[in-house]
Amino acid sequence: MTHSANSAGRQGEATLDRIAWIRLSSVTLPLATPISDAKVLTGRQKPMTEVAFLFVEVETEQGHQGVGFGYSKRAGGPAQFAHAKEIADELIGEDPSDIGRLWTKLVWAGASVGRSGVATQAIAAVDVALWDLKAKRAGLPLAKLLGAHRDSVRCYNTSGGFLHAPVEEVLENASASLAGGIGGIKIKVGHPDSKQDLRRLTAVREHIGDDVPLMVDANQQWDRPTAQRMGRAMEDFGLVWIEEPLDAYDTQGHAALAASLDTPVATGEMLASVAEHYELIRGNAADIIQPDAPRIGGITQFLKLAALAEHHNLQLAPHFAMEIHLHLAAAYPIEPWVEHFDWLEPLFDERLTISDGRMHVPARPGLGVTISEQARAWTRATHEAGVRP
Structure with a gap:
């Protein structure tokens, strides 16, 4: 696999594995009953009928896997997915253990839209997946x-x-x-x-x-x-x-x-x-x-x-x-x-x-969760970067 000069310059013999593949999924969870809080009664929002999720699955060259997610209520889910889609390639070839550095790299990849809101919420799902992967590799609950x-x-x-x-x-x-x-x-x-x-x-x-x-x-x-x-x-x-x-x-x-x-x-x-x-x-x-x-x-x-x-x-x-x-x-x-x-x-x-x-706290490694078939059925869009090992 070819790695960028930038990645190679930051990695040495301590880098034992690299990110090979990422899949993003935009999932919409329907709510059984429309939900109202004070924001609805004051007229600022409509009742909530669904929640949009951004799921991120990461796999390394050695076959280690991680899953993370973020969400948005009412609006913003498609925007999170779109931003994550734009920056996902930045992770291919990187050491999944370098989570802090990778967070900063992703922020700078989309710096023109800021360091809060949709931009960092898209990064959040990736970040959670990398922490899940690290804990799973260690055989420990997060x-x-x-x-x-x-x-x-x-x-x-x-x-x-x-x-x-x-x-x-x-x-x-x-x-x-x-x-x-x-x-x-x-x-x-x-x-x-x-x-x-x-x-x-x-x-x-x-x-x-x-x-x-x-x-x-x-x-x-x-x-x-x-x-x-x-x-x-x-x-x-x-x-x-x-x-x-x-x-x-x-x-x-x-x-x-x-x-x-x-x-x-x-x-x-x-x-x-x-x-x-x-x-x-x-x-x-x-x-x-x-x-x-x-x-x-x-x-x-x-x-x-x-x-x-x-x-x-x-x-x-x-x-x-x-x-x-x-x-x-x-x-x-x-x-x-x-x-x-x-x-x-x-x-x-x-x-x-x-x-x-x-x-x-579950005894299962990482977050201790796996994506269900129901979540797959509620998926509205996916995007992949890299090649799955």
């Missing part, structure tokens, strides 16, 4: 490769508490989640009628009892005065956190709110880079930080952010994508939370084990 602090992580359910569901359904979903071993319940708030939020929250707290961890999520739909009023009104519910009470980029507003409430403030899921999260951390704008590895550029970037968060003694509760975030949360020194969504289960052959309020 959490163990990174250096786990625990073999299971506290978990809470979100998918049963959306605003489109009547309160009776939310209560049934909460009971089912707790019976299935999940440790906490999160419900959506941000209804235009704040009394409706408080009625739903009261019903859920009375239903699950005072000892079950309970969180709420306003999805950025409150202004500062409303967030202050609702935050004070919710103090007596013993919430683990109030999530995204304000616009994701309102650092000053979040900081003021966090300083004024006993209930912790959590945010960060919508930020698209480590730099954006750094502004949040520097401004003391969150008690609990909620990064999303596929949104900020993958595992390489997540680890940088985790180091910053630990330095500031922040709690961690990664957003969505539990198949990835379970491993990253397990490697975080301060006891974290991981979010349970069952939406992604049809995409994989394996299931994660949940019991006693915790999600357990």
Whole structure:
């Protein structure tokens, strides 16, 4: 195989393997029920009916394989696939172990479109695949490769508490989640009628009892005065956190709110880079930080952010994508939370084990997931680079 002069100049006798082949797949996951949160009720978005995924499969000359994925809700999936398609050739002939260098190489390959958003979200799927490959080659679960602090992580359910569901359904979903071993319940708030939020929250707290961890999520739909009023009104519910009470980029507003409430403030899921999260951390704008590895550029970037968060003694509760975030949360020194969504289960052959309020790191190497035949059937486009060994 011919390798570029640039690659050869960076590789020596320590390079034991090279990337030979990459396949990108654009997969659209249909949701059984249209999903509505506060963004829908305020008219900013339409109900969500599907989630777009970018899957990346990597194989080396020696036959080692890795799989990674990223996603986009409502819009952006085709753009992620298109960007990944443009830069995929940059990896052929490279050492798959040099993940940090390869992340930088891919960023510079598409530098004109920036270092956040769609560009780095496309890179994220590649980055996750390379970490999966590295852990598989080592014969270790990814959490163990990174250096786990625990073999299971506290978990809470979100998918049963959306605003489109009547309160009776939310209560049934909460009971089912707790019976299935999940440790906490999160419900959506941000209804235009704040009394409706408080009625739903009261019903859920009375239903699950005072000892079950309970969180709420306003999805950025409150202004500062409303967030202050609702935050004070919710103090007596013993919430683990109030999530995204304000616009994701309102650092000053979040900081003021966090300083004024006993209930912790959590945010960060919508930020698209480590730099954006750094502004949040520097401004003391969150008690609990909620990064999303596929949104900020993958595992390489997540680890940088985790180091910053630990330095500031922040709690961690990664957003969505539990198949990835379970491993990253397990490697975080301060006891974290991981979010349970069952939406992604049809995409994989394996299931994660949940019991006693915790999600357990699988013994399988890497992420511990393989792409299902159903995911293959939902594939809308593919692209290959290199030659499969």
